[in-house]
Amino acid sequence: MSKTKERTTAPAPHAVPQQTQTVGPVAPPRVSARRRRPGVIALSLALIGAGGVGGAVLLLQVSDRTDLVTVARDVQVxxxxxxxxxxxxxxxxxPAVKAVRADDVDSVVGKRAAVELKPGSLLAPAQVTRDSLVKAGEQLVPIGLKPEQVPATALVPGQKVQLVHVPAQRAADPGKESGADGPQSIAGRVVKVSKAAPGAGVVVVDVATTADDGPTVAAWLSADALRLVLDAPENN
Incomplete structure (x- = not known):
């Protein structure tokens, strides 16, 4: 009988024995808790409080607003x-500003502008009147002033002036005769002043005088013998 040699496989000298792997739940990474900073927390609370105060102040400012009457377009005197x-x-x-409230708009509609009104401005009670700017017994005389005759002081409605007769040499006085004390003058009151005409620069001033003096002033104007003089402020 032949002998059969049994072949045996010797384990490798560096072989690592196989280990059975077990699968289980994976633990989450450990996160260390952040250190609280009292200063940051206090600052945050302060900012939140300041924001609340600012909002309250803004709310009070909005609530303090008042509806007022404004001028929407140019209005002449x-x-x-x-x-x-x-x-x-x-x-x-x-509180120091006097203006017409929106609830009182009906009280100014129908009144006359006592001064020239510009769009965008608040309307004040003193800027309107029920009275006509030309009173009973007065006449309105338009006087054209050349650029060199316009006073440097701005003419405004209500301002008192003197209409002075300055006849040419040897010219007859179309109105009353001049006295020995000086040229004749007639008291007047400015009602309206136009803007300077383009080119010529002539300014037209509407002046109210008495009905008796109106024709005289017109005659002086036609003879180019009239000058407008402002009254001193203390006389206004």
Missing amino acids: GQVLTEQDLGKASVALD
Whole structure:
């Protein structure tokens, strides 16, 4: 009988025995808790509080606004105000400022502008009047002033002036005769002043005089013998 040699496989000298792997739950990484900073927390609370105070102040400012009457377009002196001439705006009003409230707009509609009104401005009670700028017994005389005759002091409605007769040499006085004390003058009151005409620069001033003096002033004007003189402020 033949002998069969049994072949045996010797284990490798560096072989690592196989280990059975077990699968289980993976633990999450450990996160260390952050250190609280009291200073940062206090600063955050302060900022939040400041924001609340600022909002409260803003709310109070908005709530203090008042609806006031504004001028919507140009209004000339003596012109009757209509609803289309006026507007409304919500304004934080200083108590020292006098302005017509929006609730009282009906009290100014139908009145006359005592001064020239410009769009965008607040309407003050003193800027309107029920009275005609030309009173009973007066006449309105338009006087054209050349650039060299216009006073440097701005002419405004209500300002008192003197209409002085300055006849040419040897010219007859078309009105009353001049006295020995000097040239004749007639008292007047400015009602309206136009803007300077383009090119010529002539300014037209509407002056109210008495009905008796109106024809005399017109005669002086036609003879180019009239000058307008401002009264001193203490006489206004």
